[in-house]
Amino acid sequence: MRPIILNGHERALTQIKFNRDGDLLFSTAKDHVVCAWFSANGERLGTYHGHQGALWTVDIDPTSTILATGAADNTIRLWEVRTGRLLKTWDFPTAVKRVEFNEDGNLLLAVTEQRMGYLGTVVAFNINSDVDGPQEDEPIFKITFDESKATVAAWSYLTKFIVTAHEDGSVATWDAKDGSFIQRVQAHEQDMLITDMQMAADRTYFITACRDKTAKVIDVNTLQVLKTYVTDTPLNTAAITPLKEFVVLGGGQAASEVTTTSQRQGKFEARFYHKIFEEEIGRVKGHFGPLNTIAVHPAGTGYASGGEDGYVRIHFFDKAYFDFKYEVERFQPQEVQTTA
């Protein structure tokens, strides 16, 4: 496969996201611009201007009409996807690290940073899907973390829970109606920051990437760890592939230590693991720095990765990827013939 290399950002990528149809790709980086791309040929549709600080996060609603971004300038902004017009700005006392729409696109959650005497929070907003209509100023509810701040959060299936992943390696669920606490599990090693969390297509389980060099698949209802993928490098991102039963993990050395090692030792590769057998099945090289973010095409035909090097690489898989099967997967159970 020949990757399409997108060079629209001047600084390290922070998050990339496909829309639901997979034809658009949105990328945010530490420069102050959001880019929208056509995933098929890497053509840039446009850029969204207005943020005053590094962008940390982006999400697109299911109909590809509204885009939400969160940045270090302490704002969440809503944009009209088609024209790049700014629709709404919410101000916060601290930086916004993660935004996500729910399945219906009528709710938005945001994770805010703990800093300058303010505690970390998760807030939820109602979203008006009409681009010309007004948006509410106040959140529906606010979850405040006294102990360990949340780094990432996501909506579960049917907007039933909000799942948060924390600085101390734990994950927790909260009621998505009012933000009341449900349960908390120490999924990763103590005091290891969880860097990324992505839901499976049906949102009944999710994958977490952690600094403790593992990624875990966790059930939403019970927060039970279902699968663990062990690597040899701190992970920044993890994604679950539809179509094939794989997961993609990305990471590499911390950005501050990159210049001290060669590209090969830096482990700047996307790693593919089999989701069920927890075995590594291959790697894809290409970036010059650690991978900060990975997004998988919703149809499972490709994936994109964004790195500390400022590049986004879109890959569409070859036939070998789709043909790959374990021996046991090839095996078709035959009907047992019973003799009368």
Place this chain on the structure above:
Amino acid sequence: MADQKHNWADDDEFDDPSALPPQQITSNPDGTKTIVTWRLNEDNKKVKTTRKIRTTIKKEYVDPRVAERREWAKFGNEKGHPAGPDLTTTSVGENIIFKPSTNWKATQKEESAEDQALREKLLQKKVACRICKGDHFTARCPFKDTLQPLDEAGAAAEADTGAGGAVDDSVDANGRYIAPHMRKGAGARAGDSMGGGKQERDDLATLRVTNVSEMAEEADLRAMFERYGRVTRVFLAKDRDTGRAKGFAFVSYQDRADAAKACEKMDGHGYGHLILRVEFAKRSQ
């Protein structure tokens, strides 16, 4: 450009001998099209361009919403830019071979085993100081400031006595570095890596086969020519567009004697509906 400014009324195209012939499109029987176009280059000379094109129609079904989004006008930094990827932001990377496999770790280990071997080899090598032959780097030598490097001192001594025959010719009598091509006896060595030793060997045992049928396959040729000795290479020239043989091939043998035998036997041999002509390949100049 100049032609466009002409008024059509004083257009003397029909009398002008330098006028360019119109574009010619001919359909070939193999489904390709040949397009012949003419243009004037910077020196005002006519240039004929012949292009052979195969058109294939690829149908793709797209979601209507996706198709609608493709028509969206660009905005932001891309405002006003034409459709299609911009080369300043979008490029295509090198081909990556990604083949998932269960024994991925094992294949990777082999590679690292080679690395291990190299590392072990290097482990055996001891660091030797050039000044005192101790097991440290020269730069760290305690006698660095007081003593001259051993072999250099020797060379200097030899130069003094006029014995010649430098021990280490990378350094001159004054301890200055000499580039490889300036050293003694470099004349004979200069540029010797450029020689085509391999090329010559290849050509000696290579046969040129002509009058090969269009339907020929490399495997068939190999089978025929392998009777006379070990064949190292078979090259059958094929048309890029149609994939059919162009009518000639090259067959390389490991041994020239085998090649000579094959040349004698196969010249005039029937293959397909044609009679092969086999001769020794001449060096292309």
